[in-house]
Amino acid sequence: MLIQFKEQQIGNFIVPSFTLSEGELVVIKLPEGQDLFDMTRELNSILTNIGNTEVAVVDIPLKYAGHFLKLHSFLETLFPTTVGKWFRKNANQKNSVFNKVYNDFDWLTPKTKLIKIPRTPLRMISIYSTLSWTTNIVFDLVGVDPAGGQKIYAMVKEVVKNGGAAILYDRCYEFKNDCTLFIEAQPIASNQI
Numbered sequence: 681m682l683i684q685f686k687e688q689q690i691g692n693f694i695v696p697s698f699t700l701s702e703g704e705l706v707v708i709k710l711p712e713g714q715d716l717f718d719m720t721r722e723l724n725s726i727l728t729n730i731g732n733t734e735v736a737v738v739d740i741p742l743k744y745a746g747h748f749l750k751l752h753s754f755l756e757t758l759f760p761t762t763v764g765k766w767f768r769k770n771a772n773q774k775n776s777v778f779n780k781v782y783n784d785f786d787w788l789t790p791k792t793k794l795i796k797i798p799r800t801p802l803r804m805i806s807i808y809s810t811l812s813w814t815t816n817i818v819f820d821l822v823g824v825d826p827a828g829g830q831k832i833y834a835m836v837k838e839v840v841k842n843g844g845a846a847i848l849y850d851r852c853y854e855f856k857n858d859c860t861l862f863i864e865a866q867p868i869a870s871n872q873i
Contacts, residue, residue, distance in 0.1 A: 682816060682845050683727060684737040690722045691715055693865040700742075700847060704860040705840045707848045711865060719865065720820065720849055727818055727847065742847060745810040745819040748794060748802050756795060763797075763805060764790025772812040781808045784831070800828025807832060815844030829854070 683700040693711060700706050708723070710716050726733075730741045763781075767790070771778040782788055785801050794802065803824050810817050819836065821829040833855055836846050848855065856862045 682740045688735050690719050692868050695865045696863045698863055700845050702845050705846045706861045707850050707855050707859045709864040710849050742816045742818045743810050743814045745807040760793040760795045763792045771809040775812040778808040778812045799823040815839050818847045820849040
């Protein structure tokens with residue numbers, strides 16, 4: 681077992697208890713809006729740190745596949761980062777799994793500027809980069825179109841099938857019947873707060 685998460689109140693929601701082992705993909709349905717980002721941040725701080733706390737036992741921490749947040753800065757406009765440069769800086773060069781992204785999009789090359797790439801390929805670049813470090817990841821599909829979400833989910837599911845483990849933070853029920861475990865953060869009744 682990689683993680684044993686105990687039922688936890690995060691904000692105005694209860695996240696039920698669950699376990700995650702090698703070869704499993706857990707989907708956690710989170711609420712829409714600001715609560716989604718707050719809960720993601722709190723869950724990440726628990727799931728990506730090794731240790732035994734009141735909240736969780738984390739034997740092997742997961743790595744969160746982050747988002748590209750500064751692509752539209754002034755410096756990025758003047759000196760755009762390319763996919764190849766980003767991988768050299770952020771991916772594990774000893775594990776070439778990140779190169780698979782070039783097979784997924786025939787127009788994508790190491791010289792493609794990140795600022796010109798749509799959300800789905802950007803998300804895949806981040807996830808592939810994370811997978812170059814570990815096969816135990818946490819990811820989400822924020823900003824990704826439905827077809828892209830299916831593609832990313834299938835890719836991560838294949839990694840899980842080959843010995844990895846993953847947790848998906850989701851906002852819908854699309855993968856409810858296509859995962860090891862589906863749990864939903866439940867709102868706390870207003871009289872319990």
